Amino acid sequence: MRAAAITRTSATMRQTGSGDLLADRRYAYAEGCLAEGDAAGAAEMAEQALERAPRFAAAWVxxxxxxxxxHGKTPDPALFQAALRAYETARDLDPEDALGTLVHLARLGAGGALPALSPAYVRALFDGYAGRFERHLVEGLGYRGPALVCAALDAAGARRYPDAIDLGCGTGLMGAALGARVARLTGVDLAPAMLALARRKGVYARLVEAEIGAFLDGEPAASADLCVAADVFIYVADLGPVLAGIARVLRPGGRAAFTVQSHDGDGVILGPDARYxxxxxxxxxxxxxxxxGRASLxxxxxxxxxGRDVAGRIVxxxxPPVAAGPAPD
Structure with a gap:
């Protein structure tokens, strides 16, 4: 679902702003400076915004x-520590982590284990991005996750799935690609604006606003024949719990198909693009x-x-089907 390069502190992530018009203007100037590569100017403008609105969490980010x-241009330990302090202040001002500050801290090696992205962050991020999501994704980034997932499913043995779940359905690109492969399709996403656009596709029998782990926990066991997730798990650190949830809701013989971003080492890493x-x-x-069981990877x-391909996997x-019982005597 979500593959676009998104500016984490864009205007859509400011929520309702600082409440101070001049602070908001300086914030906007700071964003512009950073986008143009003027990091020092961005820092100065952000500091001016915070002088007027010291509790403006997005400005701290x-x-x-x-x-x-x-610090990247001039490796000064003082600049590194100053960046950490700014992120930590933002975290304290935004306890729900709607601004995704924990990801920034994790990238810098602070905060211990890799964080789970907060529902508040994901919801705010993609609600603000919904209107331009598909155009940027398909035209700007050459996104083809849904087509690759469908091709992998067909290669594993073409079939029709009576009940399917599209996890992190977004605007419905994956659901539309599935087409006649599914009879009844449920779409799940945290962002209401994304779900509103998915509804227009006319391919979902049910759309649910929920975090995917909580959704899977609430679904009846053995109630689905297929679960798909296109570019969703790049926002999930540990795949163990979500795959366990998928296994619980799948019927025997059911399938799961999804994309991930990959790397050649071990375990899970958080990349500079803030994706796992x-x-x-x-x-x-x-x-x-x-x-x-692994059908294909x-x-x-x-x-x-x-301009570069992002390494990934189609999984x-x-x-397993229900084992046959012993033959009757």
Missing amino acids: LLGRAREAC AHADPHLRDAAARAGL HPAAIRREQ VLAK
């Missing part, structure tokens, strides 16, 4: 980004612990960013 960029990349051993281990470039897993 922007100041952290600007100081981090300054999963190594093949992590995928295999998480699937095995969930009781899902293929390298694929699902999109392009900054198809299967829940």
